[in-house]
Amino acid sequence: MAYSPDRSQYPQKKADGTLDIDLSSGKYLKLWQGPQHPGITGNMSIEITVCGDEVVEGITHVGYLHRGFEKLMERRSFIQCFPIVCRICVPEPDFNEYCYAAAVEELAGVEIPERAKWIRAMILEMGRINSYLMYLGGQAGALGQAVISQWATYVRDLMLDRFEELTGARIYHMFIMPGGVRDDLPIGFKKRMQDTLQEIEKTMQDIYSVMFCNAVFHKRTEGIGIIENRWLDRYGVTGPCIRAAGVPRDVRKDQPYLVYQHLDFDPVVGENSDIYTRADVRRRDLLLSVDLIRQILSRMPEANGSTMATIPNVLHWKIAPGETYVRGECSRGEYGYYLVTDGSGYPRRVNVRGPSYTHAMSLFERMVVNCNIADVAALLVSLHTYPPEIER
Amino acid sequence: MKEELQKRIVKGPGGVDIEVEPLRDYYCEAPPTVMPAAYSKIVEDLFNWARSESIWILGFGTGCGAIEMRPLMTPRFDAYRYGIQWRPTPRQANLFVISGYLSVKTLKRAIRSYEQMQNPKYVVGLGSCTINGGMYWDSYNTIKRLDDYLPVDLYITGCMPRPEALLQGFMDLKKLIRAGNAEGANQYAENFKWYKDNQKKVIKDWDMPDYSW
Amino acid sequence: MQALYDKLKQHYALGELSEQRADLCFFTVPREHLSSLLLYLRDVEGYTHLVLLTAVDWIEQNQFQLTYLVNNRLSANDIGIRVLIDRDVASMESIHHLWPTAATYQRELKEMFGIDFPGSPRIDEDFILEGWQDLPPYRRDFDTLKYSEQTYRDRPGRVTHDPASHMKQQLYPDAED
Numbered sequence: 001m002a003y004s005p006d007r008s009q010y011p012q013k014k015a016d017g018t019l020d021i022d023l024s025s026g027k028y029l030k031l032w033q034g035p036q037h038p039g040i041t042g043n044m045s046i047e048i049t050v051c052g053d054e055v056v057e058g059i060t061h062v063g064y065l066h067r068g069f070e071k072l073m074e075r076r077s078f079i080q081c082f083p084i085v086c087r088i089c090v091p092e093p094d095f096n097e098y099c100y101a102a103a104v105e106e107l108a109g110v111e112i113p114e115r116a117k118w119i120r121a122m123i124l125e126m127g128r129i130n131s132y133l134m135y136l137g138g139q140a141g142a143l144g145q146a147v148i149s150q151w152a153t154y155v156r157d158l159m160l161d162r163f164e165e166l167t168g169a170r171i172y173h174m175f176i177m178p179g180g181v182r183d184d185l186p187i188g189f190k191k192r193m194q195d196t197l198q199e200i201e202k203t204m205q206d207i208y209s210v211m212f213c214n215a216v217f218h219k220r221t222e223g224i225g226i227i228e229n230r231w232l233d234r235y236g237v238t239g240p241c242i243r244a245a246g247v248p249r250d251v252r253k254d255q256p257y258l259v260y261q262h263l264d265f266d267p268v269v270g271e272n273s274d275i276y277t278r279a280d281v282r283r284r285d286l287l288l289s290v291d292l293i294r295q296i297l298s299r300m301p302e303a304n305g306s307t308m309a310t311i312p313n314v315l316h317w318k319i320a321p322g323e324t325y326v327r328g329e330c331s332r333g334e335y336g337y338y339l340v341t342d343g344s345g346y347p348r349r350v351n352v353r354g355p356s357y358t359h360a361m362s363l364f365e366r367m368v369v370n371c372n373i374a375d376v377a378a379l380l381v382s383l384h385t386y387p388p389e390i391e392r
Numbered sequence: 393m394k395e396e397l398q399k400r401i402v403k404g405p406g407g408v409d410i411e412v413e414p415l416r417d418y419y420c421e422a423p424p425t426v427m428p429a430a431y432s433k434i435v436e437d438l439f440n441w442a443r444s445e446s447i448w449i450l451g452f453g454t455g456c457g458a459i460e461m462r463p464l465m466t467p468r469f470d471a472y473r474y475g476i477q478w479r480p481t482p483r484q485a486n487l488f489v490i491s492g493y494l495s496v497k498t499l500k501r502a503i504r505s506y507e508q509m510q511n512p513k514y515v516v517g518l519g520s521c522t523i524n525g526g527m528y529w530d531s532y533n534t535i536k537r538l539d540d541y542l543p544v545d546l547y548i549t550g551c552m553p554r555p556e557a558l559l560q561g562f563m564d565l566k567k568l569i570r571a572g573n574a575e576g577a578n579q580y581a582e583n584f585k586w587y588k589d590n591q592k593k594v595i596k597d598w599d600m601p602d603y604s605w
Numbered sequence: 606m607q608a609l610y611d612k613l614k615q616h617y618a619l620g621e622l623s624e625q626r627a628d629l630c631f632f633t634v635p636r637e638h639l640s641s642l643l644l645y646l647r648d649v650e651g652y653t654h655l656v657l658l659t660a661v662d663w664i665e666q667n668q669f670q671l672t673y674l675v676n677n678r679l680s681a682n683d684i685g686i687r688v689l690i691d692r693d694v695a696s697m698e699s700i701h702h703l704w705p706t707a708a709t710y711q712r713e714l715k716e717m718f719g720i721d722f723p724g725s726p727r728i729d730e731d732f733i734l735e736g737w738q739d740l741p742p743y744r745r746d747f748d749t750l751k752y753s754e755q756t757y758r759d760r761p762g763r764v765t766h767d768p769a770s771h772m773k774q775q776l777y778p779d780a781e782d
Contacts, residue, residue, distance in 0.1 A: 035498065036452040036482070036505050043453055043498065063733035064498040065455065068531050071742055071749050075530070080768065084527055090456040106626070134462070153466035160463075171459060171552055233653040236706040254681045255628060315769040324625050325656070325674055325683060338672065340661050351659040351672075361709040388456070391733045497735045524760040530750040532742055533734070536757040594756055597736025 042387040058368035066391040073350045079314035086172045089389045092131040095330040097176035099337035103326040104178040108319045116180035116307045118300040121258040125289045131331035132286040142377040148211050155203045158196045180308035221275035225379040236358035239333025244281040245273035251329035275382040318345045332384045354389025419601045424581040444569035450485035451478045455492025457518045457552045469555040482508040493521035493534045513577050517547045540590045543576035606630045631685040652677045658710035660718050664745040667692045699725035717743040
């Protein structure tokens, strides 16, 4: 049954567009959700004003994780920036490495070896699987299904083992360097990767039957948190959120980077644009990533010399003046780096465009109105926001 | 002081006027006090044993190290078998894991969360950035030494520490507690003014009560 | 890209076109043309997606460069529009009526660069920083190292080397420069 709120009790708008909320009238209650709250992704907070249990206004507060990366990078040389960029986003750090490396390569005119491109694409897809598994656990957890989180984190650990084997680190890999990738695949990696993929597929079937076929999950997610079509462009919606609204927008397909033009796939799209559809689009996208990794492993050219292009002496690396923007499709949407150089050995300006920037701020504030308190956590998780990429 | 903390009159249901003075009504003004050891050593040892076997962590991911907490809660590493579990509220927790860099804005919340926790309580600093600033040594928004602001019982190094390192750290913390050496909360009470001065030096807009529990 | 640029050039005082890639180009417009150009690009040419809005501090020229990057989903290309504004009276017209999400970017620019966008929603509220009293931190003349040394206490024992001289000493102590 569709739920239609009674608008008569809602606050009027003042002349400047803000809501006229008088807290001392006793009709409204102000609640803080976060930063120390289990229903929050990462470390951010939402200031919600409720009337009964319905949200009349929600304001996102971020900045708890601000380290000033864009400033710090201005005083680090191009190679010194490379180990810190991955720290901008924890669940999927590889996109920072890729976008930064690609932007530097483009401005410096470095062409990377073919095999390095395939390895990069594989790492990005592995990172995407990790991020989605983290999301599935969080989405189910926000609705009280703790077991999904246990399973998803278990298979994510298997994928982290592959990362560890390849790069030597679990979370921050620092593997995609400007100029290529640090190393080639270890011996026997393909076989172990195939096993991991199989295990993930098996677990995904379990997750599908326990989470996606669960009546409670259906009831609490269908028809809730709908992103209307007219909001998509106005609020800068990208990634699975826009694909769940039926727009087949996927940077991997629209503006292929690395080796995606050699891979066979179609963007996963959904129809209803509610929480359920977004979860389902992500589940299918995860399976697509599994398929893409298989394609990459089978089509990758044989090892042929170094996986690093020759780059100038990194200690004296100066890049001619220029500016560029490099984007990729990460698990949450469009990730991009805007890099400006001025001929010195340091970047003039780096700007990171994280997808959560628009999702968690303006879009979420728009969507949370009229939502019930109990659904706020599920709604926030369903946008798959991650605060560090908002504030950097 | 913030608007919410000012003295004001609130209309209750049925038109009753209620006077609210948040600082007096919601907070305890008394500063923290040192918790003395039990009257006899054997009882204190028993208490310490019990404390060391029930480490309940506050689920507040203050930095990126929080991502390695998930694997610890799940079957692969399973910290629950050591009596370690995560609690959603400070009132139920006795271990605060500062998982990585603390920006000034989070420091403010971390202090409040810490003060709301009940004694006995412990703080573990996780990652290089809590020790000396780590990667963010020249950042304008992150603190460099956590022990200037909160009493740290134990540091775990790494960027970020692996789950195995965390487990080892928790084991070491257990040893500290059992030996009666994890006296962070008492240190905080003893040097309360020093901690507050340090905190107020970096938190420029101090708009909360000095002690909030 | 060239065709679109020529078409736009008839109506707007555009600067020189620099084609960075086949699907990405940049050009400069005067600040008073920006709003109508963006509106035209959004509604007529299909550049409906505001990718980012950011600023670059050219302190040597005493200017801020604002970059508006818009993306056309159908033809899969991007245009970066640069607007140069004076650094001393940093103020710019708000575009939140074109893209509501731009309000967030403008809030960040206000806080991090001190560029004002009159009329933008909640522009004066704290966004990322809290109780910040110094210069806006992303300005070039703000020295983050100095601020950090003054504000936060170091733990003794930390050593910093200049990478170039340190590596040379470690690896090739005998080599010339």
